[in-house]
Amino acid sequence: MGRKPCCDKVGLKKGPWTTDEDQKLISFILTNGQCCWRALPKLAGLLRCGKSCRLRWTNYLRPDLKRGLLSEYEEKMVIDLHAQLGNRWSKIASHLPGRTDNEIKNHWNTHIKKKLKKMGMDPLTHNPLSEPQEQKIDKNPKDLSQTSLNPTMETMTMNDIDDFCTDEVPLIEPHEILVPVTDYAPPSTSSSCDSSKLLKELEFPDFEWPIDCNTSRYDDNVGLWDDGEFNVWGDDDESFSSPQIQCPLRMPFDLQYSWTYI
DNA sequence: AACTGCTTCAACCGCTGCACG
DNA sequence: GCGTGCAGCGGTTGAAGCAGT
Numbered sequence: 560m561g562r563k564p565c566c567d568k569v570g571l572k573k574g575p576w577t578t579d580e581d582q583k584l585i586s587f588i589l590t591n592g593q594c595c596w597r598a599l600p601k602l603a604g605l606l607r608c609g610k611s612c613r614l615r616w617t618n619y620l621r622p623d624l625k626r627g628l629l630s631e632y633e634e635k636m637v638i639d640l641h642a643q644l645g646n647r648w649s650k651i652a653s654h655l656p657g658r659t660d661n662e663i664k665n666h667w668n669t670h671i672k673k674k675l676k677k678m679g680m681d682p683l684t685h686n687p688l689s690e691p692q693e694q695k696i697d698k699n700p701k702d703l704s705q706t707s708l709n710p711t712m713e714t715m716t717m718n719d720i721d722d723f724c725t726d727e728v729p730l731i732e733p734h735e736i737l738v739p740v741t742d743y744a745p746p747s748t749s750s751s752c753d754s755s756k757l758l759k760e761l762e763f764p765d766f767e768w769p770i771d772c773n774t775s776r777y778d779d780n781v782g783l784w785d786d787g788e789f790n791v792w793g794d795d796d797e798s799f800s801s802p803q804i805q806c807p808l809r810m811p812f813d814l815q816y817s818w819t820y821i
Numbered sequence: 822a823a824c825t826g827c828t829t830c831a832a833c834c835g836c837t838g839c840a841c842g
Numbered sequence: 843g844c845g846t847g848c849a850g851c852g853g854t855t856g857a858a859g860c861a862g863t
Binding site: 829833 | 847848853854855857858862
Binding site for chain 3: 574575595596597609610613617646647648649660661664
């Protein structure tokens with residue numbers, strides 16, 4: 560007897576999310592919290608499987624998400640953590656507040672991999688690329704985590720990072736992400752485009768942010784918010800906490816404008 | 822302007838780990 | 843210990859946008 564599929568595939572919608580679906584999901588979660596994902600679509604009136612809802616929420620709609628390209632410091636963190644943890648994107652993401660595993664994975668595959676190769680480093684092993692190629696050790700990422708830090712990355716300094724061709728990737732500070740709706744041309748891709756309408760439609764009158772979010776800025780280099788709050792970085796994977804995790808500055812583009820009215 | 826190839830990233834798929842009976 | 847159901851994770855896909863010709 561096979562396992563029951565995670566959802567009844569018949570009649571369930573797939574593909575990009577619409578504004579209406581986003582609104583339903585956000586409203587439901589803000590009202591009821593994140594309950595059983597399997598039951599959520601039915602309760603929220605969505606024709607999606609729970610898995611899809613969870614993914615949409617965690618990767619795109621979550622209010623604590625920081626949008627925009629990874630900063631120089633974040634990239635350094637990702638590279639460092641990847642050297643220790645391998646492709647354990649969720650573990651890596653847990654050290655980067657407001658970033659999702661999917662986002663980091665995509666950024667790694669599209670940007671960092673290329674940069675490392677350009678720097679003459681093997682993105683897989685974090686060792687200098689050496690010839691002949693056959694000498695390369697194809698380490699299992701899980702094995703990497705059990706070994707000590709790769710010396711190459713261990714000895715990497717911020718000066719090295721300065722050489723890290725960041726000129727290719729314009730840095731976007733969180734405060735720069737917040738844009739007036741009149742000037743903002745929403746990303747035209749798939750659901751992001753659809754969701755732009757959400758700006759004016761969404762209202763969460765009963766929901767308030769814990770701080771004055773319009774005036775706080777996050778400095779990635781020190782993990783500090785300019786209103787004095789700071790992130791706490793733990794030694795192990797699980798002990799990270801971020802008191803400011805719900806600042807609207809980290810909202811998806813589509814939702815920011817609504818939040819600033821609160 | 823039209824075409825083509827490349828890049829990006831949201832979303833999906835399938836697997837794994839964990840909790841529970 | 844075993845089976846089941848669920849959430850979460852990582853790899854992959856494909857549509858849309860972009861750059862080059």
